[in-house]
Amino acid sequence: MVTEQEIQGGWNQLKGEAKKKWGQLSEDELLQFEGSTDQFIGLLQRKTGEAKESVQNWVKEMNDQAGPMFDRARQTASQYAESIGHAASDGVERVRDNIAAGQTEAVRMVRRRPAESVAIAFGAGLIAGVIVALTTRSR
16 A cells, blocks of 8 residues: 555655756756656756757656556555445445434334324424524524
């Protein structure tokens, strides 16, 4: 499993190798192009005066060395997404089951004790009405 630190470490390694090969590159310049290969190659070409093909070959070589790490990162991200999807689906299913069980229990209770159920609903409505009236009156 590849961590964010490993991915960041790969970019840091690439920047370090570029600075080692071409000392005139500044950290600020390298930070501007994090994640954009074409812009990074353009920067290296402008700063070093080397041919685009030469710079592209160097970046490809560095990428080939880091390729397995990025493949593992993609696989890990995919596994996380799949795992999150399953967990969310399971959570939704549990909520549905709980709501259905609550509805069934409420129906059963009302059928078993209809008078008490009506009295409880009336009392709850009365209390809610008093609270609303007191709240609006105090404003």
